[in-house]
Amino acid sequence: MTTSRISGFYNMTIEDRRTHLMDTAALTPESLLPFTTGGLSPEAADHMIENVVGLYSLPLGIALNFQVNGRDVLVPMTLEEPSVVAGASFMAKLARAGGGFTATTADPLMIGQMQVINVTNLYEAKLRIYEKKNELIAEADTIDPILKKFGGGARDLEVRVIEDSPIGGFLVVHLIYDVRDAMGANAVNTACERLAPQIESITGGKVHLRILSNLADRRIARARCTIPVKDLAFDDFSGEEVRDGIIAAYAFAAVDPYRAATHNKGIMNGVDSVVIATGNDWRAIEAGAHAYASRSGKYTSLSTWGKDADGNLVGTLEMPMAVGIVGGATKVHPAAQAAVKLMGVKTASELAEIIVSVGLAQNMAALRALATEGIQRGHMSLHARQVAIAAGASGELIEKVAAQMVAEKVVRIDRAEEILKGFTS
Ligand code: MEV
16 A cells, blocks of 8 residues: 655655655556656647647656545645645645545536526526426436446536626526536536527527536535644644644634635645646636635635644635546646556546645645744745755755855845855855
8 A cells, every 4th residue: 555654755866756656656667757758748739739839847746644535645746836845745744643634525516507698588588498407407418428427417407597797687507517537628518519509499598608617616625634733833832822823824814805815825836736737727726716715705715724622723625626537638648647646546536635635735834834933934945945056056056055045044146146156266
């Protein structure tokens, strides 16, 4: 069984990390090859989007220590921001002490929308659609035999009346579609296009837009974790201080949209990087997350932080998670396939459960830092290395120049150049 704990991983060379990953996750060198090469050939890319002239790389790191629903999982994260992988790994270690992350998902139900305009009587048309609901669902159910074979298909149909808008009233028909292990956009869009002529003949109106909604609020992923209060203590901070600091930080995001946006951005640092590593559509996840965060009419935190009866810190996160493991880039991008393989996930739900757990871990990492020593200290050493490189340092001088800047608490290119000159002249 894979363990997600690999000691000293941080200090290994890239080559050694790959070897350890292979051994720990019982993978062949071939299965990790896409991480070595970046995975995608220009020829493959040319089939993915238009006007391709090349490729664009991002770092791929592995978050350690994650345990989700009792299973250890090594989590691939693709992003450019320092401290995120380290933060998630450290928080996963703390969460492990409290039993790891417990995560669930709702059925993979996506919503397809049809906008019906030019309807004479909206309320009558609405009821006429409901009278034909079973036929419409049966028709939509036939569009994707593969999905159907795996237990997916059309599940329900709902009609909303929009009384007024810049063009007056119209109807919105929601088709609820179980997309199983797919992200689902293709199936849902096709089904909506298929139903349009029938909806038009039932209502006498015109079906205008036919497209899935990224507010995938039927496809929610949920994760919770408990951190023993004693494990939160560090430096001069007691566990209780850290816990209460995190809870107060959450309270800020709960009531203030300006803070909630940044708080949720921290969650998305974790979420998006796994979504990207697995070839999923992160714009869809972002759109769904922020729309969901506004569902009460006021934008708020996606997570909650509080304590249990024993005074331990308890975190929860609930958000839409429309990710797939079949179709699209997940299927054609070799690095995305390698990422899915590394995590050992067999269903889109399992992937969603890991992603939401990483989001929660990442949120905790940010709040813990903000509520105690501030965010800059953690960022400082990696940032200092980047500044040292920008100043011209190479090899072991990178570490030396960076360390001196951190010690001086001055991380600036001009200072890096001076320090470098001191070492080289
Ligand atoms: C930075 O990428 C993310 C944070 O701003 C999140 C937060 O403030 O909670 C640190």
